Amino acid sequence: MVNKLSIDTFQSRLREFFYYPKLNRESDAVDDPAAFEHEMFTPRTDMSPLTSLYIHVPFCNYLCHFCGFYKELNQQYPEETRQRYTDSVRAEIRRYARSGIFAEPTLEYVEFGGGTPTSLTADQLASILDTVGEEFTVRSNATVTMEGDAITLGDTQKLRRLREHGLNRVSFGIQTLHEPLRRKLGLKPTIGEVRGAVDSIRTVGLPEYATDIMYNLPDQDVDMLLSDAEEILALEPDYIDAYSLTLWENTGFKNRVDEGRGFSSQPTNDQNVEMFERLKALMTDRSMRLSRSYTFTQNRDYNYIRASRQLISSGGNMIGIGASSRGYVNGAHYTNVSSIPGYIQALEQGRLPFDVAQSYDATEHAHRIMVLFPSMLLELEKSKVPDFERFRATVDNLKDRGLLWEDKTTLGITDSGNTWAGNISREFFSDEQRKVMTRSFMYSLRHRLNPYNQDQSGVPKNRTRRTVRTEPGA
Numbered sequence: 001m002v003n004k005l006s007i008d009t010f011q012s013r014l015r016e017f018f019y020y021p022k023l024n025r026e027s028d029a030v031d032d033p034a035a036f037e038h039e040m041f042t043p044r045t046d047m048s049p050l051t052s053l054y055i056h057v058p059f060c061n062y063l064c065h066f067c068g069f070y071k072e073l074n075q076q077y078p079e080e081t082r083q084r085y086t087d088s089v090r091a092e093i094r095r096y097a098r099s100g101i102f103a104e105p106t107l108e109y110v111e112f113g114g115g116t117p118t119s120l121t122a123d124q125l126a127s128i129l130d131t132v133g134e135e136f137t138v139r140s141n142a143t144v145t146m147e148g149d150a151i152t153l154g155d156t157q158k159l160r161r162l163r164e165h166g167l168n169r170v171s172f173g174i175q176t177l178h179e180p181l182r183r184k185l186g187l188k189p190t191i192g193e194v195r196g197a198v199d200s201i202r203t204v205g206l207p208e209y210a211t212d213i214m215y216n217l218p219d220q221d222v223d224m225l226l227s228d229a230e231e232i233l234a235l236e237p238d239y240i241d242a243y244s245l246t247l248w249e250n251t252g253f254k255n256r257v258d259e260g261r262g263f264s265s266q267p268t269n270d271q272n273v274e275m276f277e278r279l280k281a282l283m284t285d286r287s288m289r290l291s292r293s294y295t296f297t298q299n300r301d302y303n304y305i306r307a308s309r310q311l312i313s314s315g316g317n318m319i320g321i322g323a324s325s326r327g328y329v330n331g332a333h334y335t336n337v338s339s340i341p342g343y344i345q346a347l348e349q350g351r352l353p354f355d356v357a358q359s360y361d362a363t364e365h366a367h368r369i370m371v372l373f374p375s376m377l378l379e380l381e382k383s384k385v386p387d388f389e390r391f392r393a394t395v396d397n398l399k400d401r402g403l404l405w406e407d408k409t410t411l412g413i414t415d416s417g418n419t420w421a422g423n424i425s426r427e428f429f430s431d432e433q434r435k436v437m438t439r440s441f442m443y444s445l446r447h448r449l450n451p452y453n454q455d456q457s458g459v460p461k462n463r464t465r466r467t468v469r470t471e472p473g474a
């Protein structure tokens with residue numbers, strides 16, 4: 001039985017959910033990686049034939065203050081570490097490809113994220129791309145995409161080399177073009193370098209590129225956001241991913257913003273909603289289409305969007321490679337260790353680098369499709385969701401609120417529902433997962449961890465514990 005709507009959930013706008021179920025270090029720590037690997041790699045007849053690959057590269061040349069993802073400063077590691085990391089990534093890819101669970105190891109798309117993957121050398125990245133191509137069949141029209149930053153993407157030679165090894169899309173964060181705010185956020189690239197990256201992408205002839213813009217930043221108002229958006233539109237990216245700032249508990253940046261250190265205005269929920277709606281109106285006016293709850297695209301069909309929607313709606317496998325990566329494979333969900341040495345050590349010793357993991361039953365699998373569909377703005381074929389009617393009470397409540405629409409075969413998000421994609425997702429959590437989410441958040445508070453990955457990313461060392469609490473939306 002699914003809970004009725006919790007009105008409270010809609011008081012503040014939640015960030016999108018990209019992963020489900022949530023794992024919690026307290027209850028899901030992996031004591032015996034070999035046993036878990038054996039379980040995950042036991043062939044099942046009900047496994048989806050669709051698979052994608054995500055590779056996390058946690059190295060950056062500078063650290064932006066707001067970023068809570070797992071990444072480390074390149075300058076703190078010798079070159080040898082990046083080479084060993086590269087080799088470990090290749091070993092982990094082979095392990096999945098040769099696991100025996102894939103009838104034909106075929107990939108619908110490949111994503112490199114981070115961190116800043118493009119801060120590895122061209123040789124290192126080419127060797128990873130080659131390993132992917134040797135171990136898997138990458139569909140002929142598949143998107144192979146890599147996150148970079150404006151500085152490293154300005155390296156035309158590197159980009160050309162990656163293009164020769166199959167890369168066909170890149171993305172990078174502009175966040176804002178407002179210089180004083182950029183400095184306060186620790187964004188290193190100059191506006192000239194941002195433009196240089198776009199020139200380089202065009203020179204090399206990459207078919208698609210995406211940029212990230214951030215909103216609800218401290219000291220940002222609606223006019224600043226809209227002028228950023230106008231300038232970014234003038235660069236004609238294929239995709240603009242718009243992220244509202246998440247302030248993760250226990251991080252130094254959240255502490256600074258909460259205490260008003262260095263900033264005179266704080267993000268608010270009302271501003272979050274208003275900024276998204278104003279951005280959406282501007283994008284629509286400029287013929288950009290909302291293709292995911294956070295992604296505006298040019299008004300044409302993109303294979304990447306189509307393939308990722310298909311994968312979500314069929315409960316496809318998402319292989320996560322690299323430190324802190326999350327994966328969902330053959331009915332099991334795992335997160336790798338958030339530690340470069342820990343990751344390398346596991347692979348060099350012949351273990352998969354699981355940190356937390358869990359296998360799930362068919363009911364949780366159905367919840368997963370329902371939780372993930374709002375951020376992909378899917379028009380969900382109801383027949384693909386096992387026992388769809390179990391969600392009837394929640395669906396009807398959301399329809400009454402004007403957030404979902406439904407016809408005989410399909411369930412979709414309404415225009416006003418777009419703004420609340422994260423909140424809608426949350427309504428489809430199983431009872432058990434609601435508890436896990438709260439427990440995992442409380443565990444992170446107690447142990448002074450960043451709740452996103454339950455790791456140390458962005459957490460200042462030797463500070464007294466803070467008591468400020470927010471909605472457990474991580």
Ligand SMILES: C[S@@+](CC[C@H](N)C(=O)[O-])C[C@H]1O[C@@H](n2cnc3c(N)ncnc32)[C@H](O)[C@@H]1O
Binds near residue numbers: 067175212
């Ligand atoms: C993981 S980063 C990697 C991108 C790449 N290194 C770069 O700087 O362009 C991907 C995007 O996540 C977004 N992001 C990072 N920290 C965030 C936060 N605290 N809240 C919301 N979005 C965030 C930013 O827009 C960033 O460009």
Ligand code: SF4
Binds near residue numbers: 059
């Ligand atoms: S936003 Fe990108 S460059 Fe900045 S710290 Fe995060 S991953 Fe590194």
